[in-house]
Amino acid sequence: MGKTSYVRLKGSRQFRQRLLLATLSSTPILVEDIRSDDTSPGLRPHEVSLLRLIEKVSDDCTVEINETGTKLRYKPGVLMGGKYLVHDCGLSRSMGYFLEPLILIGLFGKKPLSIRLKGITNDSKDPSVDTFRTTTLHMLKRFGVPLEGLELKIESRGAPPLGGGEVVLGVPTVPNSLTASHWVDEGMVKSIRGVTFSTRVSPQIANRMIYAARGVFNRFIPDVHIFTDHRSGPAGGRSPGYGLSLVAETTSGCLISTDVAISYPKADETDAMEDSEEKPEMLPPEDVGVQAASMLLGEIEQGGVVDSTHQGLLFLLCALCPPDVSKVRVGKLTPYGIETLRNIRDFLGVKFVIKPDPTTNTVILKCVGCGLKNLSRKVA
Amino acid sequence: LAKTVSRQNGNLMQLVYGRNVTASTTTSQEAHDSSESDDSDEDFFMPKGERTKKLSDNLDVDIVDTEDSSKFNNIQLKDWSDEDLVKSIRDRFVTGDWSKAAQR
Incomplete structure (x- = not known):
């Protein structure tokens, strides 16, 4: 244990992506100062739930959280996947929060993943399960993911605050690695x-x-x-x-x-603004x-080949490709997209070449993938 | 956010990765250090919330604890019944002018 060197990180920012990239690149991480100045310090329920979810789909990973929850030590294990898993996402965030990292984790697992998630299906903070089904899953096609077994079934819906929705997500594994994509034509x-x-x-x-x-x-x-x-x-x-x-x-x-x-x-x-009305409209x-x-x-x-919500996932997919050039076009870079690019550089060592295209007001990004292989399968 | 958009036409590489290689990770720390050394004794005790507010005021870095969501909610809604706006994206649809769209 003492020999493992941890990458030190600070703050609760980009918690999901840090976990995801640490898992995929097998980098142990140590996150400090998680909301340590906040009135309610430490990890939020959804973040703990995400950690439990990752524990569920992987083998031999260790998660240590200190008493106040402001410090986290995470050592990734082997991604296993598996069938008939069940996870309760809780009610602090909707399923979109969990689905985004889960889909990439599923792709690089040992066995195809099939998991039932319970919680909130649609809310205003995260992409809804409908968007996920109609758009996000189809993005993976561009990067050579087999369509068989890639599905999201909405069995029941749940709106906040009480939730009660259930979906079943199926993700196949990539046989070896993704394929690089040249994706700049937006079409009409x-x-x-x-x-x-x-x-x-x-x-x-x-x-x-x-x-x-x-x-x-x-x-x-x-x-x-x-x-x-x-x-x-x-x-x-x-x-x-x-x-x-x-x-x-x-x-x-x-x-x-x-x-x-x-x-x-x-x-x-509602407590904060309860004085004016009893029930908000x-x-x-x-x-x-x-x-x-x-x-x-x-x-x-x-413009761009994806909407601004999916920029982060698009960059991640490009960076995880084999050492081959990917080229994509997006509209304005979103703050989340920029953070994603920084995280990708920190964890995977992939730097994008970013060029604005003034005639169409879009941005063209090029990168050489880090060549992530599906290691879990090889071990088997 | 407005800043992000306005700086679009500048150097995007610099915006994303910072001026030197490790800028994005070190800037917050450096600034933190310098502001702490500047603090005189009377500022030594300060309520926690105030301190962070002060830091984020004079710093041009992102807040360390922002909401972790990919959904982009800050789009200003435009009134799409406006004729000029309609014209501006007319050619992004198959019902528009195909030859103009091909130039993109």
Whole structure:
């Protein structure tokens, strides 16, 4: 134990990516000062839950947390994968938070991963499970991931604050490594698809959101289909909520997505502003529809082969490729994307060449992958 | 965030990776050290929250404990019924001008 040298890190920033990259590159890490100046110091419940999740899918990893939770020592093990796993994501963050790292961890496992996650399926902080199913999974295709076994089944939905949703995620393993991708052609938007979700509210709300969103798109394109997914009874979770997730597909097969979810805020968040009203109002469905549609048009305006939410994952996939040149185009770099690039440099030693493309106001990134092989499989 | 966007056209490599190789990791520490040495005795005791606020005020670094979310929520919504705006992205759709779009 004493011989392992840990990479020292500070703060709770980018906790997920640090864990993910440490796991993939088998780098032991020591994180200090996790919210040590905060009034409630230490790791948050969702971060602990993520650690437990990683423990579940890997073999021989060690996690040590000090008493106050401000210090974490993590030594990655071998990623195993496995079937019929179950994980409770808790209620502090939605599943999108867990799915993003989990999908990459699944790819580099020994056996295909199949896991049932319980918790919140749609909320406003993380990408929803719908976006994940329609857009994120399809991004992996570009990097040579086999489509068989790659699926996300939404068995029941759960809105915050009480959740109650359940999804089953299946991720195949990559046989050897990913393949580098040359992905700069954005194409033109040829169709817009979407799906609404509504739990424990009137089913009519879905139609109102669709009507409003379609009104915005009418000036641009006729090919707009938005499906409704209304859940009632146990499949609808334990809290009321509704939202809309939209995807624009281009002629070159790029997917640009946005989503909006509305629900009653958590109990502790309402305490602060409780004086004025007893029950906060939810945004009307019409406004949700217009908001989601405007956001999608904003993303289309920016350009790039992925939307701003998926920039981080795109960079990670590029960096994990074999030593071969990947070239991608994105719109404006997001703060999260920039942080991702820094983490990639720190853990994988991959530096991107970043060039703005002034004629289209986009950014072109090029890199040579770090050549990560699926080591777990080789050991077997 | 506005800063990020406005500096887009500058040197992006510098924005992301900092001026020298280790800039992004060391800047926060260096600045931390210098501000501490500047502190006189009366500033020695300070409520914790205030201290961090002061640090983040005079520092141009990201806050160490930001929300960890990939979802990009800060897009300013535009009114897409505006004719000029509609025109500006007209050619990003198959219903627009294909020859113009091909130049991208």
